[in-house]
Amino acid sequence: xxxxxxxxxxxxxxxxxxxxxxxxxxxxxxxxxxxxxxxxxxxxxxxxxxxxxxxxxxxxxxxxxxxxxxxxxxxxxxxxxxxxxxxxxxxxxxxxxxxxxxxxxxxxxxxxxxxxxxxxxxxxxxxxxxxxxxxxxxxxxxxxxxxxxxxxxxxxxxxxxxxxxxxxxxxxxxxxxxxxxxxxxxxxxxxxxxxxxxxxxxxxxxxxxxxxxxxxxxxxxxxxxxxxxxxxxxxxxxxxxxxxxxxxxxxxxxxxxxxxxxxxxxxxxxxxxxxxxxxxxxxxxxxxxxxxxxxxxxxxxxxxxxxxxxxxxxxxxxxxxxxxxxxxxxxxxxxxxxxxxxxxxxxxxxxxxxxxxxxxxxxxxxxxxxxxxxxxxxxxxxx
Amino acid sequence: xxxxxxxxxxxxxxxxxxxxxxxxxxxxxxxxxxxxxxxxxxxxxxxxxxxxxxxxxxxxxxxxxxxxxxxxxxxxxxxxxxxxxxxxxxxxxxxxxxxxxxxxxxxxxxxxxxxxxxxxxxxxxxxxxxxxxxxxxxxxxxxxxxxxxxxxxxxxxxxxxxxxxxxxxxxxxxxxxxxxxxxxxxxxxxxxxxxxxxxxxxxxxxxxxxxxxxxxxxxxxxxxxxxxxxxxxxxxxxxxxxxxxxxxxxxxxxxxxxxxxxxxxxxxxxxxxxxxxxxxxxxxxxxxxxxxxxxxxxxxxx
Numbered sequence: 001x002x003x004x005x006x007x008x009x010x011x012x013x014x015x016x017x018x019x020x021x022x023x024x025x026x027x028x029x030x031x032x033x034x035x036x037x038x039x040x041x042x043x044x045x046x047x048x049x050x051x052x053x054x055x056x057x058x059x060x061x062x063x064x065x066x067x068x069x070x071x072x073x074x075x076x077x078x079x080x081x082x083x084x085x086x087x088x089x090x091x092x093x094x095x096x097x098x099x100x101x102x103x104x105x106x107x108x109x110x111x112x113x114x115x116x117x118x119x120x121x122x123x124x125x126x127x128x129x130x131x132x133x134x135x136x137x138x139x140x141x142x143x144x145x146x147x148x149x150x151x152x153x154x155x156x157x158x159x160x161x162x163x164x165x166x167x168x169x170x171x172x173x174x175x176x177x178x179x180x181x182x183x184x185x186x187x188x189x190x191x192x193x194x195x196x197x198x199x200x201x202x203x204x205x206x207x208x209x210x211x212x213x214x215x216x217x218x219x220x221x222x223x224x225x226x227x228x229x230x231x232x233x234x235x236x237x238x239x240x241x242x243x244x245x246x247x248x249x250x251x252x253x254x255x256x257x258x259x260x261x262x263x264x265x266x267x268x269x270x271x272x273x274x275x276x277x278x279x280x281x282x283x284x285x286x287x288x289x290x291x292x293x294x295x296x297x298x299x300x301x302x303x304x305x306x307x308x309x310x311x312x313x314x315x316x317x318x319x320x321x322x323x324x325x326x327x328x329x330x331x332x333x334x335x336x337x338x339x340x341x342x343x344x345x346x347x348x349x350x351x352x353x354x355x356x357x358x359x360x361x362x363x364x365x366x367x368x369x370x371x372x373x374x375x376x377x378x379x380x381x382x383x
Numbered sequence: 384x385x386x387x388x389x390x391x392x393x394x395x396x397x398x399x400x401x402x403x404x405x406x407x408x409x410x411x412x413x414x415x416x417x418x419x420x421x422x423x424x425x426x427x428x429x430x431x432x433x434x435x436x437x438x439x440x441x442x443x444x445x446x447x448x449x450x451x452x453x454x455x456x457x458x459x460x461x462x463x464x465x466x467x468x469x470x471x472x473x474x475x476x477x478x479x480x481x482x483x484x485x486x487x488x489x490x491x492x493x494x495x496x497x498x499x500x501x502x503x504x505x506x507x508x509x510x511x512x513x514x515x516x517x518x519x520x521x522x523x524x525x526x527x528x529x530x531x532x533x534x535x536x537x538x539x540x541x542x543x544x545x546x547x548x549x550x551x552x553x554x555x556x557x558x559x560x561x562x563x564x565x566x567x568x569x570x571x572x573x574x575x576x577x578x579x580x581x582x583x584x585x586x587x588x589x590x591x592x593x594x595x596x597x598x599x600x601x602x603x604x605x606x607x608x609x610x611x612x613x614x615x616x617x618x619x620x621x622x623x624x625x626x627x628x629x630x631x632x633x634x635x636x637x638x639x640x641x642x643x644x645x646x647x648x649x650x651x652x653x654x655x656x657x658x659x660x661x662x663x664x665x666x667x668x669x670x671x672x673x674x675x676x677x678x679x680x681x682x683x684x685x
Contacts, residue, residue, distance in 0.1 A: 073483060125670050131483055132416045133673050136618050140666035143615060147663045290490060297487065327502060330607075334498035340491025341474055348484055 021309065021351060028316075043196060047203035049315055051275055054210035055268045057311030059288075060295040061217050061304060062264030068302035068354070069225055070257040071237035073135040076122055076142035077292045080262045082284035083118050084269020086149065086156060087111030089279045094164035097157055104168045108270050115266030118145065119259045127254045139286060150281040161280030167202065168209055168274035178205060210271050214308075217264045221304060224260070233257050234302075287333075291318075294336055297343055300350025309352055387527050388645050394533040396640025397540035398602060401595030402613060403620040403636040404547065404629055405588030411564035411627030412584045413475070415485035420592055421614030422496035423463050425607060427593025428600040429500050431459035435511055446538075447516045447531035448601075456539075456597045463593025466496070467585040493611065501607040508606040536598045543594060544633060547587065551629065556583055564627060616643065616662060619669035625679025635679065639665050 035041040059077060066072040088107030090096045102110075126137045149156050156162070169175040179201035186195050224230050235243045236250050243250050273279050295314045299306025317339075321331045343350070406420045435455035443450055470492055475485065518528040551557035559580045563570040571577045596610055603609075616639055624635025646661040656664070672679065 125674055129673055129677070132486055133622075133677065135483075135486060136416060136615075136622070137670045137673050140615055140619070140669050144663045144666050147660060151657070151659045290494070293487065293490070327505070329506065330498040330501035333494045333501070337491045337494030337496075337498060341488055341495065344480060344484055344488035344491065345474060345478060348480060 044200045044203045047207050049319055051206045051210050053312045053315040054214050055271055056295055056314045057214050057308045058217060058268035059265050059292040060307035060310050061221060062261040063292050063296050064307045065221050066258055066261035067296060070233045070254055072254060072258055073131050075135045075139035075289055077265055078284050078286050078288040079142035079145040080115055080265035081269040081288055083114050084111040084266030085273040085279040085283055087114040088270045089162040089165050089273045092166055093162045095162055097154060103171045104166055104274060111266050111270045112263055115262050116259060119262035123255050123258045127251060127258060146284040149284055159281055161278060163278050165273055165277045169205060206275050213267050213271055294339055297350055300353035303352050303354035306350055306352040384526060386525055390527045390529045392641040392644035394536055395644050396637045397537045398595050398599050399616060399620050399640040400633050400636035401540055401591045402617040403632040405592040406617055407621045407627060407629055407632035408584050408588040412581055415482040417489045419489045419493040419496060421610035422493045423589050423592040424596030424610035425500055426466055426496055427459040427463040427596035428605050429504060430462040431455040431597040432511060432605060434458040446535040448535050459597045460590040460593040464586040464590040467589030471585050497607050506607060508604045510604050511600060532601055536602060543591060560584060616665050619665045622669050623672050623679055631679050
């Protein structure tokens with residue numbers, strides 16, 4: 001991230017919250033690494049978790065570029081995630097009722113095309129609406145999409161879902177057979193030994209894929225949001241009338257932001273389909289939308305690194321609740337609910353609100369090294 | 384066929400109306416879209432389930448419903464209202480947020496309500512221990528298949544709605560509520576204790592939701608998701624009637640309930656849309672209303 005570039009006095013530049021969050025993240029990573037070494041956590045499962053975290057980070061990045069930057073209350077995240085998953089599944093799976101059997105890369109583009117169409121279908125009517133109406137209308141249209149996917153058996157196999165999805169790298173030169181050809185490594189001995197075999201290499205490939213998706217999206221979004229285009233979006237978010245008075249077609253800008261974010265969410269769906277190898281109508285359940293909202297609010301609306309952090313926390317909740325003595329599904333719901341309420345009550349701006357990342361680093365180089373002396377003091381009228 | 388669909392539309396409408404009044408009241412006075420409203424209905428339903436299990440039949444029956452169920456209904460209303468009051472005091476009261484922040488907080492509350500119900504009762508569906516009835520014989524020749532339970536739901540909803548109408552039009556509290564819905568700042572400077580009125584609004588809205596939930600359980604069955612599944616239909620009703628207007632919510636609830644149950648007629652007139660799309664039709668209507676008449680059919684033009 002951009003912070004790493006400022007190697008000079010790195011820790012000094014952080015706020016207290018950032019230091020605490022970094023410490024917690026490092027501690028969490030150490031715990032995970034420790035349980036990996038002691039065999040408490042199987043490496044393949046660990047990589048699966050990393051993949052999921054990456055997927056949620058993608059979804060949060062997408063929502064962040066709609067809500068965090070343009071202020072669009074999009075409650076149809078699950079629909080874009082689902083359409084991305086279904087898009088690639090219907091193109092590439094062996095049981096697809098439409099095309100089927102196409103290479104997964106074609107599925108990727110099919111998913112992106114479908115997501116664009118859906119973004120226009122949802123965006124054209126709803127983006128003119130007031131903020132809270134937009135929320136209700138978008139969740140309503142997302143439910144319409146879910147109902148169609150569940151009931152149009154001749155397009156989507158209905159409630160049976162789509163099986164037989166190939167892995168994303170099928171048909172690629174070296175990568176397709178990489179997991180099989182990699183050697184089986186064994187660390188330690190006896191029943192506690194760590195075995196790295198085909199599933200592990202497969203999981204490693206998947207993590208590589210999601211990291212590529214996240215990295216590409218992150219770079220595109222960072223570039224976009226620092227550009228003049230991104231500045232217009234932020235103006236729209238804080239004062240739409242002002243943006244309009246400055247001669248901007250705010251509807252067009254909101255639509256572009258909506259489509260961009262939706263494409264990134266669909267990318268998460270594509271990854272999910274090739275990770276899970278099965279998609280069903282349950283993947284369009286509105287709960288996904290709310291998970292992603294928690295990730296974005298928790299991380300701090302408008303903050304890309306916050307979105308990444310939120311994605312990790314969501315996976316910790318989703319997978320961490322499996323070990324509890326409670327029923328996992330309601331426990332998960334309870335955690336999510338409590339986090340939302342506590343955040344809105346005590347820290348509505350999120351844990352890591354956006355700070356320097358909205359500005360090109362070059363523009364801050366000119367400012368004094370220690371802004372606490374000089375400008376601020378004279379402004380406050382002290383001394 | 385048409386008469387039968389109209390009859391079941393009336394029953395379903397009664398439940399939607401009970402839900403939409405509360406949502407609309409809270410929207411007009413607390414000024415946000417309360418996503419926890421559906422799960423407040425669920426709380427009412429499950430409280431009634433527990434109470435009914437405890438008090439049992441209590442002797443006689445009215446319209447095939449034991450007296451005990453009406454006791455359970457009142458307890459369900461009371462507990463739903465109590466939960467709303469506690470939530471208002473604990474959560475919403477201290478928040479310095481705009482309507483979007485409150486909306487998001489209410490989603491969190493919805494999850495907490497539903498999680499608690501599901502932790503207590505499991506995810507599977509359940510029913511009240513009330514004997515299912517055969518349709519009323521006298522109406523069968525007309526093709527109308529309604530049970531005495533359905534009649535009881537419609538009558539009870541009518542009583543509650545009439546009671547609310549009397550309260551709003553003829554009581555001191557009702558006048559204050561209408562004044563506050565109209566202009567909260569003006570109401571406050573006129574000497575109305577807006578905090579107290581707001582609390583009563585929560586009590587009435589959540590109480591009606593609790594009743595709606597109990598009836599929904601009687602109409603079909605109880606699941607932890609029952610209220611949440613109905614929430615978007617209720618939003619559609621409230622938006623159709625005009626957000627913040629109680630009478631609009633009644634009208635919108637009636638229309639959405641009817642449209643929902645009349646969906647099979649579409650295939651009769653040659654439009655190949657099945658009953659499985661009934662909810663989708665309501666959501667599309669909702670979006671269309673928002674686009675062309677955001678103040679609803681009963682709301683004033685902006």
